[in-house]
Amino acid sequence: MTEKRLPLGGEFLITETAPHNIFIPEDFTKLHKMIHAATTDFVQKEVFPNTEQIETKDEAISRELLLKTGELGLNGTDIPEIYGGEEMDKISTCLVTEAMGAAGSFSITHSIHTGIGSLPIVYFGTEDQKKKYLPKLCSGDWVGAYCLTEPGAGSDALNSLTTAVLSEDGKNYILNGEKIYITNGSWADCYTVYAKVDGEKFTGFIVEKAFAGIERGAEEKKMGLTGSSTCTILLKDCIVPVENVLYEIGKGHKIAFNILNMGRYKIGANAVGGSKTAISDAAKHAATRIQFGQPIGSFGMVRNKLADMVIRTYMTESMIYRLAFMIDSRLENQGEKKERPARDTANVIEEYAVECSMIKVYGSECLDFCVDEWVQILGGAGLIADYPAERAYRGSRINRIVEGTNEINRLLVPQTLFKRSLQGRLNLKAAVEAVTKELNSWETSRNDMADEPLALEEYMVRMCKKMILLAFGVTVQKLGKSFLNEQSVLGILADMSIEVFAMESGLLRAIKIIEKNGIKKAEYHIAAVKTYVGETLHKMEFWANQILVFSDPEETLNKYLDDIKKLSSCHPIPTIVLKEKIAERVIKLKKYIF
16 A cells, blocks of 8 residues: 655655646546535535625525535535534535535535634634534524624734733623624624733634623615625724633634635635636637637637636646645544544644635635636626626635735745745755755756656656756845845745646646556646646746845845746747647537536
8 A cells, every 4th residue: 555645744855746646627536526416406506506696795595505405414514523514624614615616605604614714613612602603603593693893903803903801700801993895794693803802812712692781883885795895893882791702712713724725725615616607608708709809719829718718727736635635634634533633633734724825825816817808808898797797706806815915925934945944844954955056056957857648748847846946045145034034035935836746746646646547638728727837837937037136135145036937948839739638628528628
């Protein structure tokens, strides 16, 4: 039996991963497929026919739908069975989230309810809190919400001004403050609210709508997702029993940051569903819209757009299920579910905080790209509210803001990698030294490359890792810890890391398909990976050079630039031909082809 290795978070940068050690969508079990099919069926039969009513912000229909998702077991995918949930593996949870990605406004209502609206209690609640709240949240009888953002505390969440003071009799905390942009705000029955005890200790509380002193403001008028509830929550001497303190006094940041990690990778899964919807509708339109006597799908620029949409979605999908499997594998390694404290799950997901941030960024930007191209392919029809593209275009925009803006998540990637290197959790220093030594006695091995269909792409991905390590090493050497203040540099290091994870995830998926089914059945996988890696390599070269020019304006710069040139020197990939191949298949099938 092949040993299943459990990688550390961020370790993809410094180690090689074998294809058999990752999970790919083609590995879905019969149960996985049934879960996805059931969720898809719900969206098509229950959500789509009610879209117009949902978009009027009809609370009754959204609550009715949440009761139905409760009956189907779709509200408790992460909740233990003892409290009424399904406690699915993370792959299944992502499949539910992906299928919900096509559900428009209801998608955000459901994802907040089942995610940050419920998970703080799942992972940090006491036994009594779980017994009291989770069954109601699972069934959909109660709706959950999450109150973190304030007028002066968005990305800087710990700058909260909401206060909590213990009453004289010691039985209640009195909360005062204002929370803004609260999804499900008007409809929620319970909220996870963060406040500072005695003005200092950042703490989580479970607050019910029935508690005295909680008020809900008017519904916000939003750019997109207009069918979901978003409002301000006002706490005016709100009385919260001491037994509703969540986790520990002063440990609210532990809850907030762990729950955000979970929300981040689910945004990626949700984006996959939305991107596939965009591809299907755009392909159908391209096949039937006639201009100059022929379908617009016969025009090269339209075909190029469809191919790019598919390729980016392929990479996002590959990243998502690779990460979900990593989380599941590490959880399995900790023992049976019934013996595993719920908080251990949060700790496991924290291990992969870097990957969660990367997937959030990549997935949200993939969806934005796909819906933008969808509107473009539809032309004037893409701007008309009667067409789903217009609504999807507006709705997708929030994903780059919620669960930490993409800018914040980009900063978190290199900052976390550097922190873990200092802690000894990730041996970046040794990896940087190895690359430096190798470049000092450089001998390219491309002439000895195996005769495999993706051997060149494997080589390119390895070279891209070396570019990141070289750029990272030079930056730390020249700037020291002060590089953590250079957001422009951190952003580029993040983009390079994200692209490596995307390229490698797609590459490993394609290789696994080849090994399992042969080259012929992997032809579109091969085309997608060759195209993406070929186009990304030179972006990586440009980014690495920009970091080096900024970090090392001294005489050693030329040597480092020469090193990058060595690493990026490869024959060009025929991407025009490969994209044409993919586009032909998309238009023929009128959907996402993988």
